[in-house]
Amino acid sequence: MRNMIIASTSTIYGSEYLEYLTPVLSERLKGLGISEVIFIPYARPGGISHDDYSNKAGLAFAKMNITIKGIHTFENPIQAIENAQAIFTGGGNSFQLVKMLHDLELMMPLRRAIYSGVFYLGTSAGSNICGLNIRTTNDMPIVQPKSFKATGAIAYNINAHYQDPIKDDMHMGETREQRIQEFHIYNHLPVVGLREGSYININDTSEILEGPHHARVFKPNQPAIEVAPGFDFAVL
């Protein structure tokens, strides 16, 4: 039993924080009778403080009449996860996020909560930790976590903010596709490239692509394929 929304990004171009997700989130949380969400602010985008980040999330959820509580305000964060009605992990730096989750021994409680059916929303770095590890993050490794392992809430890795190659680009750095192909030299896990505005809607065993874009699926030793909204990633 899982109940999740795994989004490429919190914010699409020209729109407010979480705005594009508000209709689907609002309906989902109302249906589940959820009034409070535990927020995990550890990814700290731009180095924002845990308090400021929780306030930012709080403002977006207030529009849905939902209260946000930052996990950093609990004396016992493991209990906070165990008792949560719902959990939201915001984006930012995946290395810092995973470092904190490992240092505080929260990764396994988070995994258990997700598999027990607690509603989970992830955006960007918060979506990366739904995969088996953060080896397909785009983030800079500004801190060194004990381990790259993540929750394994899904059986593949996410590449958030997936970007197609820029036509006629004169920059010699690798494209996103080349990076994921290099990942497959050393790893056998499928990777889902989620474009900004796409999200995976998980209800128990179905893992459906939603939003306006196709997603790009990478498997080792196979050409990448495009899948349309409505595709069920549970087949991967």
Add this chain to the structure above:
Amino acid sequence: MRNMIIASTSTIYGSEYLEYLTPVLSERLKGLGISEVIFIPYARPGGISHDDYSNKAGLAFAKMNITIKGIHTFENPIQAIENAQAIFTGGGNSFQLVKMLHDLELMMPLRRAIYSGVFYLGTSAGSNICGLNIRTTNDMPIVQPKSFKATGAIAYNINAHYQDPIKDDMHMGETREQRIQEFHIYNHLPVVGLREGSYININDTSEILEGPHHARVFKPNQPAIEVAPGFDFAVL
């Protein structure tokens, strides 16, 4: 006593592998009487094999009448570094490169060789390992090294393939500058953003920016500054 060329990239747009560096390299190696370079192919760009990568480097150096020997062909790679006339570490994935260097216990021998004056050429990932750690790499963390620590051949970190923000970009991922600013939330080391075509020419205590571009220098709690070719990074 150090003797190094630390380059943003091996290859500039529209040019062959190492072509833009060949004049300066050729003169430098001739002046030092170097006939053989030990090549470190571990970063494996695109997953290329150690042999194929060494052959590619060999072709570029053959034009300078220099022989390349891949370090992977030595029974004792530590001795290979200790006995090297010169060392070249090619680009690719910084995590895989650093993983191999730590697994094979080559990081400290490499540092000692550099400080003893053995000529060192780094491009891209091979330049990242000249800094104190690889926390400012742009690469995907496709493997997990024991440590992010690097040689510390210079007293700052490199950001290779430095890219300016793309004007009017609708993508919501972080810019390179934002990533380096996040690095400075957790780290105090200066960072040099080296644009493609730029390199640092190190002769003993001078660390001069060369090539056609300015470089961008980042320090914690200070606005980034642009420095022109001829700038000496030793002042950082």
